[in-house]
Amino acid sequence: MGTTPYLRLDVAVLDRNLAVMADAARAAGVALRPHAKTHKCPQIAARQLAAGAVGLTVATIGEAEVFAAAGFDDLFIAYPLWVDTDAAARLRALGERVRLAVGCDSATAAANLAGLPAEVLVEIDSGHHRSGVDPDAAGELAAAISGLGQRVRGVFTFPGHSYSPDARRAAASDEAAALGRAAASMAASGVPAQVVSGGSTPSAEFVASPLTELRPGVYVFGDAQQVELGTIGFERVALTVAATVVSHAGGRVITDAGSKALGADRAPWASGYGRVPDLPEARIVALSEHHSTIEWPGPLPSLGSEVLLVPNHVCNAVNLAEEYHLAGGGTWPVAARGRNS
Amino acid sequence: MGTTPYLRLDVAVLDRNLAVMADAARAAGVALRPHAKTHKCPQIAARQLAAGAVGLTVATIGEAEVFAAAGFDDLFIAYPLWVDTDAAARLRALGERVRLAVGCDSATAAANLAGLPAEVLVEIDSGHHRSGVDPDAAGELAAAISGLGQRVRGVFTFPGHSYSPDARRAAASDEAAALGRAAASMAASGVPAQVVSGGSTPSAEFVASPLTELRPGVYVFGDAQQVELGTIGFERVALTVAATVVSHAGGRVITDAGSKALGADRAPWASGYGRVPDLPEARIVALSEHHSTIEWPGPLPSLGSEVLLVPNHVCNAVNLAEEYHLAGGGTWPVAARGRNS
Numbered sequence: 001m002g003t004t005p006y007l008r009l010d011v012a013v014l015d016r017n018l019a020v021m022a023d024a025a026r027a028a029g030v031a032l033r034p035h036a037k038t039h040k041c042p043q044i045a046a047r048q049l050a051a052g053a054v055g056l057t058v059a060t061i062g063e064a065e066v067f068a069a070a071g072f073d074d075l076f077i078a079y080p081l082w083v084d085t086d087a088a089a090r091l092r093a094l095g096e097r098v099r100l101a102v103g104c105d106s107a108t109a110a111a112n113l114a115g116l117p118a119e120v121l122v123e124i125d126s127g128h129h130r131s132g133v134d135p136d137a138a139g140e141l142a143a144a145i146s147g148l149g150q151r152v153r154g155v156f157t158f159p160g161h162s163y164s165p166d167a168r169r170a171a172a173s174d175e176a177a178a179l180g181r182a183a184a185s186m187a188a189s190g191v192p193a194q195v196v197s198g199g200s201t202p203s204a205e206f207v208a209s210p211l212t213e214l215r216p217g218v219y220v221f222g223d224a225q226q227v228e229l230g231t232i233g234f235e236r237v238a239l240t241v242a243a244t245v246v247s248h249a250g251g252r253v254i255t256d257a258g259s260k261a262l263g264a265d266r267a268p269w270a271s272g273y274g275r276v277p278d279l280p281e282a283r284i285v286a287l288s289e290h291h292s293t294i295e296w297p298g299p300l301p302s303l304g305s306e307v308l309l310v311p312n313h314v315c316n317a318v319n320l321a322e323e324y325h326l327a328g329g330g331t332w333p334v335a336a337r338g339r340n341s
Numbered sequence: 342m343g344t345t346p347y348l349r350l351d352v353a354v355l356d357r358n359l360a361v362m363a364d365a366a367r368a369a370g371v372a373l374r375p376h377a378k379t380h381k382c383p384q385i386a387a388r389q390l391a392a393g394a395v396g397l398t399v400a401t402i403g404e405a406e407v408f409a410a411a412g413f414d415d416l417f418i419a420y421p422l423w424v425d426t427d428a429a430a431r432l433r434a435l436g437e438r439v440r441l442a443v444g445c446d447s448a449t450a451a452a453n454l455a456g457l458p459a460e461v462l463v464e465i466d467s468g469h470h471r472s473g474v475d476p477d478a479a480g481e482l483a484a485a486i487s488g489l490g491q492r493v494r495g496v497f498t499f500p501g502h503s504y505s506p507d508a509r510r511a512a513a514s515d516e517a518a519a520l521g522r523a524a525a526s527m528a529a530s531g532v533p534a535q536v537v538s539g540g541s542t543p544s545a546e547f548v549a550s551p552l553t554e555l556r557p558g559v560y561v562f563g564d565a566q567q568v569e570l571g572t573i574g575f576e577r578v579a580l581t582v583a584a585t586v587v588s589h590a591g592g593r594v595i596t597d598a599g600s601k602a603l604g605a606d607r608a609p610w611a612s613g614y615g616r617v618p619d620l621p622e623a624r625i626v627a628l629s630e631h632h633s634t635i636e637w638p639g640p641l642p643s644l645g646s647e648v649l650l651v652p653n654h655v656c657n658a659v660n661l662a663e664e665y666h667l668a669g670g671g672t673w674p675v676a677a678r679g680r681n682s
Binding site: 003004005006037059060079080081082084086087105106108109112125129130131132133160244245246247248249250254256259260261263264265266286288289290291293303304313315316319320321322338340341 | 344345346347378400401420421422423425427428446447449450453466470471472473474501585586587588589590591595597600601602604605606607627629630631632634644645654656657660661662663679681682
């Protein structure tokens with residue numbers, strides 16, 4: 001299909017993943033606003049909306065620009081943006097053509113949002129300890145933002161501590177509790193949250209009140225992390241990196257898909273640098289930029305043969321490629337690749 | 342200079358690094374053929390040649406095509422290529438315009454090289470245990486390649502096990518010993534090695550006989566790994582990722598340079614996900630795609646201020662960007678970004 005290494009996308013599996021998450025959101029009574037940073041692809045975003053998503057989440061102004069240009073008209077930049085003069089001009093242009101919301105976790109950053117055509121969601125920390133204010137401080141911040149004349153749409157969090165073995169259910173519980181405290185704090189401050197937004201792929205199946213909106217990203221493709229966390233099985237992995245076996249040195253399989261194709265992500269609990277879906281016992285024990293070293297039980301695939309590898313973290317693997325090669329033929333672009341700002 | 346996150350290159354430090362390595366190679370009596378996969382930039386390659394490099398090393402046919410198009414005429418693809426019909430056509434086109442060499446570590450792969458306008462270097466394993474044959478088997482493979490009518494230029498290895506604390510000198514010693522055995526094996530097989538090629542940035546200062554050629558890559562910029570391995574100090578780091586402070590959540594510094602800007606590399610011995618050169622005591626304790634979380638002793642830099650971060654592994658960080666922003670103004674392209682095949 002392509003010259004290895006390349007991204008191979010099984011659209012049938014993708015569509016099943018989209019349907020499963022859309023059904024879960026409907027059953028839980030929450031809106032689905034999937035995170036497009038994972039796929040960066042208008043064709044996939046269109047399928048998400050067709051499956052019932054209410055809009056898209058993105059990480060950067062640049063990603064918002066790509067999806068706005070592709071006709072998507074309801075975008076949430078789920079990030080505590082620092083808005084300088086240049087960013088303000090870009091947000092103004094965006095806000096004139098789409099329904100736009102941005103994240104904020106400080107009154108200092110909020111001051112730069114005054115007058116922009118964007119609603120604001122207060123970011124809280126629900127246990128991942130990255131950005132976001134303490135849940136009980138959400139009301140104070142919401143009132144400050146509202147006092148600038150900006151409409152506060154609600155509150156959001158990312159329960160990233162769900163990315164750990166056996167932590168998925170607890171992280172969802174932390175998330176719901178923290179968002180509940182934040183919503184109460186905002187109501188007490190006279191700025192009630194219309195939208196209570198959370199979610200990650202590992203925690204999504206445990207979504208509970210008071211969430212009104214879910215923002216998973218990775219679920220579209222799945223990846224080795226999701227398999228090893230127990231979120232999905234290999235049959236739900238829609239995206240693989242096709243690689244060529246270039247060496248049998250040391251009785252192992254060396255392929256041409258290294259960290260510049262798979263990404264270098266490796267969580268402390270990961271079994272290796274990715275997985276081989278056709279041989280779950282295999283272990284990717286080392287990764288260089290253009291080599292993966294695989295301990296391969298049983299007969300080795302012959303030199304020159306193509307093998308499929310599952311990256312640990314699919315978002316970073318996708319960001320290294322220009323296009324998806326569809327299993328049924330054709331390509332889709334990674335249109336927002338590299339749009340980091 | 343740019344919108345964060347962006348690559349900031351100090352050309353004065355770069356030039357000093359180029360001179361230091363060129364002087365070291367001259368003093369050791371070896372040719373310098375730097376690995377261009379690190380920078381992927383014709384402007385930097387031209388400075389390497391001006392400082393005395395004899396040619397360039399690249400990792401892929403695609404990188405060779407970019408540098409050939411930019412006028413570089415002596416290229417070694419230091420990789421055990423699997424050459425299918427498409428790759429053969431590309432190598433034929435390359436070999437007509439430049440002096441070309443490729444790597445090989447099996448008779449099976451060698452069979453695909455027959456008739457191509459490329460010299461071959463036999464790859465051996467000197468202790469990194471990735472690709473490459475046992476040193477004592479180099480002669481047999483060289484004879485097989487020679488028997489196909491291909492000219493064997495010599496032997497090469499990558500002492501990647503130099504990337505470990507206190508291993509730099511030992512890896513260089515392993516490398517020299519392994520290359521010595523390989524050269525003896527080739528001489529005994531009637532295919533003497535004209536070129537005996539090795540080297541990595543951490544091991545380069547210990548280069549010794551019988552090496553005739555050195556192929557370091559990272560030395561042009563330096564990175565956090567080189568600092569933590571003891572190869573260089575921060576004053577030798579030429580490339581940083583400029584980031585904006587977006588949050589002070591949890592009393593820490595959160596910037597907008599995450600794994601999509603710094604790369605996700607983290608060796609087991611690394612202190613974190615990169616370093617802060619202006620504050621060596623700071624620790625980058627977590628990395629998301631668009632966030633770095635930094636434990637920052639002392640007063641925090643204000644929200645909206647720009648800080649400079651050093652990636653752990655600069656090759657992967659460079660591969661995520663389209664251009665270098667020069668500290669003195671202007672930009673250079675990352676011309677071979679993403680050329681993985």
